[in-house]
Amino acid sequence: MDSGLQFLIDLAVILILFAGIWQFHTTRGAKWGNLTGAFALASAVALVLYRHPVLEPGLVVAAIVVGGIIGVAIALRANMIQIPAIVAFQHGFGGVAVSFVSYVELARVTETLPLAGRISGLLGLVLGAATFSGSLIASAKLANRIKQTPVVLPNHNLVLGSLALVALVLVVISGISGILPVHAALIVLSAVSVVLGVVFAIRIGGADMPVLISFLNATAGFAAALCGIVIQNRLLIACGATVAASGSILTHIMCKGMNRSLRNVFISASTKAEAVKGAAAPASAPAVASKSTETPASAPATAAVAPAPAKPVGDLYAEAAEAAKAAKTVVIIPGYGMALAHAQFEVVDLANRLQKRGADVKFAVHPVAGRMPGHMHVILAEAEVDPDVLFEMNQVNDQLKNTDVVFVVGASDVVNPSAISVKGTPISGMPILLAHEAKRVIVCNLDDKPGYSGVENSLYKDPKALLLLGDAKATIAELIQRLA
Amino acid sequence: MVDLLLLLVVFGFSFGVGHILISRVPQILHTPLMSMTNAISGVTLLGALLLFAVPTGPWEKTLGAIAVGAAAFNVIGGFAITDRMLRLFKFKTRHKGGDEAGEAAR
Structure with missing residues (x-):
């Protein structure tokens, strides 16, 4: 399917991407690092288009132009306080793309895919859909469109665990056997994953948001890499893996900065919400200050x-x-x-x-x-x-x-x-x-x-x-x- | 199977090198870094484009077009906002040694 030359060209693109990230080690170089990264990605797109000409150039160009214009318009109008909300929003759209690509690819060639390819496609679908809904929740919280405080459902951990289990079982069943009709299985799986993302993100709030947004960064990267495995594209895998590495490191740094474990942030946020309420109540009673007592x-x-x-x-x-x-x-x-x-x-x-x-x-x-x-x-x-x-x-x-x-x-x-x-x-x-x-x-x-x-x-x-x-x-x- | 193994090697290699490079990024650049890697994660654009390389039905085309648009939004918007952010860092003094390239080009 590919020659040594193609492999070398792909490697070069990935090395350019690494060079871009490398330039982020100084504040003065970072701007060029970003442009280098953009160049690497543009080259990857050009390579893919050259090797696999698209059959519907009009539709493809229109989709890129629309997406790009909206992206740039939002980028130009944002102020720096809004950045986390916007980054989360963009993660969400990356997630949409992953789950749709996985969906189409799985529905199209599911018989011919090897088992590992099918499983990674299904996992990509789950991660992509959950990243999508989780990111939109995170973005809405950060933009103050929904309540920023953690929302804890009754038996939250149980609900979250069951959803994850259902998704996993569905992945295994539809991965291993051809029993289930493809479209039905994929649609149910997508729906479960979307709900999973919501339940996961909704309970995190306030000062824990940096952990959530870093984590979504990592899942977006993993999802892209999984998508790359099902579609057998090295560039996609490499870029996804790099993002996953970045998100993982930042998640780790954020947890360390709060002296909390990832589990503590994601699973036991409920007890902390109680603590906040408990402490805030007595404090507000004697406070005479006329200023806002809102959060x-x-x-x-x-x-x-x-x-x-x-x-x-x-x-x-x-x-x-x-x-x-x-x-x-x-x-x-x-x-x-x-x-x-x-x-x-x-x-x-x-x-x-x-x-x-x-x-x-x-x-x-x-x-x-x-x-x-x-x-x-x-x-x-x-x-x-x-x-x-x-x-x-x-x-x-x-x-x-x-x-x-x-x-x-x-x-x-x-x-x-x-x-x-x-x-x-x-x-x-x-x-x-x-x-x-x-x-x-x-x-x-x-x-x-x-x-x-x-x-x-x-x-x-x-x-x-x-x-x-x-x-x-x-x-x-x-x-x-x-x-x- | 060999193909899959190769793909996993690509994953491991990129994750490892990415890990080393990103560990060295100072805290001041963490937001632009995340914003840029966010743009990179829109690389699914490649996958979305590949969907159009083979003949498909209207249903696949619709999903594919949405995927292309969403990924393009992610990639282009991500790099644009990172660029804007990094231009906000305005240095008052030139720095000793090393990285004057960025400064000179401002």
């Missing part, structure tokens, strides 16, 4: 009025401004709350002003800050931060004790010292940014309620901490004014 996720983006927790707020701001002016070293710790308040522009402005005053300013970003891996970095990049001042947790943590002022903006769990000092909480053992070791900590959060984990933040009670509560956009703007 931070639904907080309005606009900065309506200055925060008003009745106390001598002016003194707090004056104190914070004094500390900031005197600081020689400053570290800013942004969390997703900053993005929700659209405060990234003010925060970067603050950083630039402090830098002009001669301070050494760094941003320290926790691995799981935001709604997908690295999300906070692109949000800050949109606000035109200098990428050279963005640092990872491990690069900054040992410097924090010599830092004059730490700003915490819209982050809670990732700076909660209880992760180290208290055993048995959902965040115990989670690596944190050691903000509490700094000489002064200025917290610009919406409120002093616990973060997503539901664990009280002992940093807030630290005498070194200065709490400027309220909408971060307004808070930071006020602070900037007082710096002048």
Whole structure:
């Protein structure tokens, strides 16, 4: 079916793709890496079209043009907060393509396919359909179109397990024997897989989203690779495997960043949801603050009025401004709350002003800050931060004790010292940014309620901490004014 | 069987090399990385195109066309949004050594 030359050409395309990914090891090279990757994929498409001319060029071109135009239109209009939702949405469409291709291929040549080919086609169909529905759920959650909190059905694990079992049994039955009518089997299998994806994704929410979206990245890759096996295309397998590797690594990094296992995120999210509710209830009772008591996720983006927790707020701001002016070293710790308040522009402005005053300013970003891996970095990049001042947790943590002022903006769990000092909480053992070791900590959060984990933040009670509560956009703007 | 074995080798090789390369990507680039690999996962486009290489009925053509469109959306949209994202990283200073290529071309 193929000559050595074809094999070498395929290998070259894959190596070009690898070269593109390799360029992602520096921030400056990444842009070219992306273009290299795009070139590799374009070459793969050209090769396939050259080797197997399509019989309906009009229809094919029209489909590509329509899909491409919609894709580019969405890409051009997106802002960086929406990126996770869009990436999840695109995963979903990749999943559709996989399941349809597997479907057609299985229905067409099922008799002539070897057993392994049939099984991988069926698995590709399952993974593709489940990736599709799971991604759409994830995307809707991230875009705030449906409730972002975990939705737990009665006997959720049982339902999920049964669905997976049914899918697996169907795969085996329709793979091994020709007993079942092909179309009926495939349609039932697709339907089960779609439901499986929904049930799987619906129970994950909030700060666990980075794990889900990374995982869907991996399943999309695996699905593509399986599709490549049934259709016997090396390029498809290679690309799919590379994506699967990437998704797996990112999933692992996200789990490590939260000190949780994959099982813990996907199977036992229910207990955590309870914990959040339990902790939030007593906290909201004594809270006198007039600000929104909604979950931070639904907080309005606009900065309506200055925060008003009745106390001598002016003194707090004056104190914070004094500390900031005197600081020689400053570290800013942004969390997703900053993005929700659209405060990234003010925060970067603050950083630039402090830098002009001669301070050494760094941003320290926790691995799981935001709604997908690295999300906070692109949000800050949109606000035109200098990428050279963005640092990872491990690069900054040992410097924090010599830092004059730490700003915490819209982050809670990732700076909660209880992760180290208290055993048995959902965040115990989670690596944190050691903000509490700094000489002064200025917290610009919406409120002093616990973060997503539901664990009280002992940093807030630290005498070194200065709490400027309220909408971060307004808070930071006020602070900037007082710096002048 | 030999064919299948070869395909599995391709899978293993790509997964392994991909693993090594991606382990070296810094946290700052994780979002663009995922966005780009997301675009790559739309490579199913190849499979969708192959569906049109043989004569099929209207039913297969419809599913095939949807697959081509969805995959094209995934691939083209994915690379476009990654490109936009990476252009947002604007450096204020030139960096010492190594990777000035990207900087110079900006």
